[in-house]
Amino acid sequence: MTVQSLPAWMYTSEAFFERERQTIFRTAWQVVCHLNDIPEAGDYQAFDFLGERVLTVRGDDGEVRSFHNVCRHRASRLADGNQGNCGHRIVCPYHAWSYRLDGRLANVPPWQGFDGIDGDELGLKPIEQEIYLGFIFVRFAPGLPSVAEMMAPYTAELAPHCPADLQPQGRVTLRPRPVNWKNIGDNYSDSLHIPVAHPGLTRLFGTSYGIEAEPWVDKMWGDIVETPSSNWVERHYQALLPTFQHLEGRDQRRWNYYKLWPNVAFDVYPDQIDFMQFIPVSATQTVIREIAYVRPDARREVKAARYLNWRINRQVNAEDTVLIRRVQEGMESSGYETGPLGPSEVCLKGFAEKMAMFIPEAAQAAE
Incomplete structure (x- = not known):
């Protein structure tokens, strides 16, 4: 039996979005920042x-803690x-x-008249927190395995890219997109569009692009080829990308992409590492962080090399922005309900199965 993609209505329904909000995102780990974003006592990320x-x-003791950013008095x-x-x-x-x-x-303040108030009961409410390879994650309700358990298949290969002295490059960027969050995630884990819609990545990777799905993490990768690209930005990146002592073998010239269920991704390059987060706002609005x-x-x-990397990926981002808008428009049309998933679309199949596990209405997509 052919496996079907998630039906279109799941990308437009506000009622279904509310189900996702309560059943998927309450227990989902969200990345806040890296430890080195808040190096000194009193440094915070909101x-x-x-x-x-x-x-x-x-904290003053050097520990990092996460709380609800809400005063216990009047919210x-x-x-x-x-x-x-x-x-x-x-x-x-x-x-x-x-x-x-x-x-x-x-x-x-004593003039406010709260004599005898129980200070022990009115501290900030903590949020469950986990630090994985220096990145700080939080979640609002238990349910999923730990980040370390979910990422376990790839921890050994990620660790060399995540030293203790990893430093932020600039500040967090927020990019609003008029699409459903699943649309962005689907596109991130889709390999079939690379040779069609990303000519730059195709020139860089040749035929090396690969994809695989673990229970909680999708992985995609491509190796930078030696054949000089016809594009000057890509060609200079190929030529200038140096050797890094912390990497071995093919990792010297490999771009890796990891997507942690349901909406956090890491782009891992020899020269840097990025996180991307698909922040759902509504059924048809998402912010990429x-x-x-x-x-x-x-x-x-x-x-x-880092500057050229940025140039290459800004072009890829622009191409993806057009693609996901096209798909979102199609999801809102009466001419599309669902579509077949090919044998290589293992990440999209795995995503549909996890959606069905959390929300029974999505089960038809995993049949």
Whole structure:
């Protein structure tokens, strides 16, 4: 029996989006940042996700903790912006309640009349947190395995790319897209469109593009070929990409892509590593959240390779933006209900099966 893709209505229905919100995203691990985004006491990252507000902060003791970014008095947001430093206290801008960096209630202004208040019961509410290869993940309800368990098939090959001194390259970028989050994820794990819609990647990889699916992680990869590209950006990247002592063999010239269920991806290159997160907003709106990290390396050819990498991937991003809009428009048409998945589309098949596991209405896609 031919395996079918997820039906179109799942990419447009607000009611189904609400089911995903409650059954998939409550238990899903979300990446907040890297440990080196918050190196000093009081450094924080704020992250909003489907109505939840996360505050991840470095304590005076050096520990990193994640809390709900909500004051226990009247629910005001505590920390503003995406990142910053709050000093040695987190102070609510509404009524000046303050909290220590470990989440404990520090002070309530005495003139407010809260005599005898139980400070032990009114500390910041913690959020479950896991640190994996230096990246900080949170989730809002238990259910899935740990990040380490889910990523286990690829930890050994990822570890050399994630040293303790990995540094953020710039700041988090937010890119709104008028499509369903699954549309972006499907495109990320789709290999059949590479030779059709990404001429640059095809020139770089030749026929080396590969794909495989583990229970919780999809992996795609391509090896940078030696034949000089006809495009000057790609050709210079091929020529300037240096040797890195932390990598062995084909990893010196391999681009790897990993997508962790359901909406977090890592683009892993010899010269840098990026995370991409498909933040669902509604049934037809998503924000792509991304940032790059690099090893300290002062070589001029490394700096040039990273710039060229950025140029190449901005073009790929522009091509993908057009593709996912085309698909979203088709999902809203009465002319499409579902389509067959080919034998090589193992990632899309695995995604449909996991959707069916969490939401029974999706079961028809996994038959």
